[in-house]
Amino acid sequence: MSSEFFDVLNCQEAKNSHMELLKQLEGAFLRIAEYLITRESITFDEVMTLLCKDGIRGELNHDNNNYISALYLILCIVSWQTMLFKPRRIDHMHFEIHNEQGGYRGDAYMCLKIGVASCTRMPLSELLMGFGVLLPSKNLCLSDDEASREAFR
Template structure:
């Protein structure tokens, strides 16, 4: 099924009497186009509309100036909006809906990490270790496209904070042939290998839900970390998503997410988010504890951790005993 264009959307709206026929060159047409773009954003949560003028349509910068793979550009030309399929139009901003097993980096080290780091253990890779050992800062955002993107310059990890939206989106189109707006954003062109197909959109939604469990829900310290956070501190309490604390702060949430395990194989369990997770894994692997508190918290390798602290404890005891022996000898000499 071909992706619909904005011209076709406007034609259907006029045909149904919702909108009257408008000239392509007047302000009313641009306002109508902006309205449609806003509706698409509200029903997909891929971007937040900023403003529109006669020349450009601009989206809100959710990442504080960081230009990653999701948002490579914040503006597109209005003239290019109308006749392009929805998926191709959104490609003008970046890879908002990535396809499976896609590595977008040209950096050799990143590509090597993508190929090498295919397994992830929830006990060794989670939000607790990312924040306490690797110094990662969590930033909660409103757009699904930014989820798990990492800014290495500021050490910010962007996390989508409205998982209830995902549960409201069926993973697959219904038997009636109707699709959600998000599914309509998928590509039908086999040459657009970087953009998700309709089935891959469903995979992405499931992976995002499972990623909350991987980062927070599956480890005690990460659940405690989430409970110390306030993901909705900058928005009215009325819009806070009640599902987020369940996914991230509860020990189990059966039926809400795909089957969780202690270890995941990224090409199978996280094929769409694989690249973003491999970037985080590589960053955590390179992180070296520099403070005693970090050394104490870094028990990713339990055998190495126990050996290290055993050496420290016995070394300290040996030093203390040697010091006591010297003191006793000094006392004995003094009283002779």
């Protein structure tokens, strides 16, 4: 990970203190999980405001590179928590979901590319629902073998 990824964290010690960076990253990880669980709907901007209130990160302007790095940090943490996607920063205006299948999409024609300006107002639940629709239901058993079907229940 690049150092700018961590620049958004409110580290009190020297920039090269890896333990401080990891501690701050862990704090952000746990706080974001708490925000997602305790709030019915929350946007990226609201997450960043709450992280600032909780002292996890400092104040950011909407125009600077740290703001985009903070958005990317939130996308990465949500992807690690849900294990549904792997975000990738394309440029200073766009994020996309990393294609891990070498271009093969099978029957799926969806390619998710998010503009930075639009994702700040997007509830995280809307982003995640796009992946949830693609997941099989929890009671889905695709095996034709009767013993496997019985064991699945």
